[in-house]
Amino acid sequence: MKAAVFHGPGQPLTIEQVDIDEPKAREVLVRTVASGVCHSDLHFVDGLYFWMTPAILGHEAAGVVEKVGSQVAYLKPGDHVIACLSVFCGYCEECMSGRPNLCSNKEATQRAPGEAPRLSQKGQVINQFADLSGYAEKMLVHENALVKIGNDVPFDRAALIGCGVMTGVGAALNTAKVAPGSTVAVFGAGGVGLAIIQGARIAGARMIIAVDKFPAKLELAKKLGATHAVDASKGDAVSQIRALTGGGVDYSFEAIGLKVAAEQAYESIGVGGVATIVGMVPLGQKVEVDGFSFLFEKRIQGCFMGSNRFRIDMPRIIEFYQQGRLDLDDMITRRGKLEDVNEAFRAMKAGEVARTVLMFD
Structure with a gap:
């Protein structure tokens, strides 16, 4: 063959x-x-x-x-x-x-x-x-x-x-269990990120923020269910998300596999929020978060295949x-x-x- x-x-x-x-x-x-x-x-x-x-x-x-x-x-x-x-x-x-x-x-x-x-x-x-x-x-x-x-x-x-759709939709519905009426940010609008956006929409999220640096991908994200788009090449994505939500989202997802994006996903959640790392962060790299933030019951978790x-x-x-x-x-x-x-x-x-x-x- x-x-x-x-x-x-x-x-x-x-x-x-x-x-x-x-x-x-x-x-x-x-x-x-x-x-x-x-x-x-x-x-x-x-x-x-x-x-x-x-x-x-x-x-x-x-x-x-x-x-x-x-x-x-x-x-x-x-x-x-x-x-x-x-x-x-x-x-x-x-x-x-x-x-x-x-x-x-x-x-x-x-x-x-x-x-x-x-x-x-x-x-x-x-x-x-x-x-x-x-x-x-x-x-x-x-x-x-x-x-x-x-x-x-x-x-x-x-x-x-x-793979991509099962991972993304599953991350929203199975891993994070996105709640109806909640707010969501998705870092990366590739295949997996677009599937997460659609999973969050199916779950009933009221605000879904797509984050990417390619305008065409952000436009597609909005077509597939994102209510807002943040261009990561134009300013700090975390501050833009906090401004849109008044303090941070309930759920965030990293769908790229970058250390910095995983850290930003965590930083973008509000009190009691959950950050789900879906992308494959390269071997040996450490994701660093502020330990004090755990007092606000913020969580970070992994996800494999949704x-x-x-x-x-x-x-x-x-x-x-x-x-x-x-x-x-x-x-x-x-x-x-x-x-x-x-x-x-x-x-x-x-x-x-x-x-x-x-x-x-």
Whole structure:
């Protein structure tokens, strides 16, 4: 099959032929139809996070089941699916306590050392990224990395739900539990930030402030539900938010992965407020906050994949879309082919796109 192979930080991905194995007992072979280009992949390309190479990146994908292993009962060939990187074992303490996104036994969903690899090239292992590897014509994954969807859901929109939309909407509804009538600030109006804005709107927030430095992204944020926009390139964003709210928001979200943005998100909340850090702050960097502020019951918390139970949450997100309450159409700025993956990264860094989706024939 054809795949975009990652050979190391600072290097463009290269289109190569890669071998993919047959599915074992609980594995599923999926023909990739659409794969979103997410900022998290860019962190690895830029060397801010580490992954063993060579590897196939990509973790926001949707497709069609081609083959299933002998013990798979949930899916059958022909089913349409969304892949999710928060694959779960189903029986560890986190899974059993209702937090499968934090599964502590992912080894149970991976092939054991010594077994044939899922992905290879000329007999050498190609590392699978996030148990998915979506920048390829096919994916071989554990069945617990997939959710079945209706055949009427467009694949490009479904792919977005696999990471960015699930993370953003989930951050608002599941992690922070935004209350009706509350005030919200979202730092970063990329794919995840736009999904947070829409999640806050669905939750009933009365004021949603989008913060970004690209005017086009702020305009899109307002179209998708932001009531106010703050241009971070023109003055201090925190003081602007405090002026708009009379002291700070009830909920803030950082959706970029920057230390300074995470600190600003915390500084922008008012008394009793909650700051949720959704972006991937680079390894080793510390987020610093004023200790005295904790006397005002301010909180800062993390978020992984929108605290999802994705086989429950993703079908609900699809219903929001089908009811017209969630706009996925306008979140896709560009569509391209697998060969356009490096251009998609460039456009993301330049602030030209909310999301690029790679479409496979």
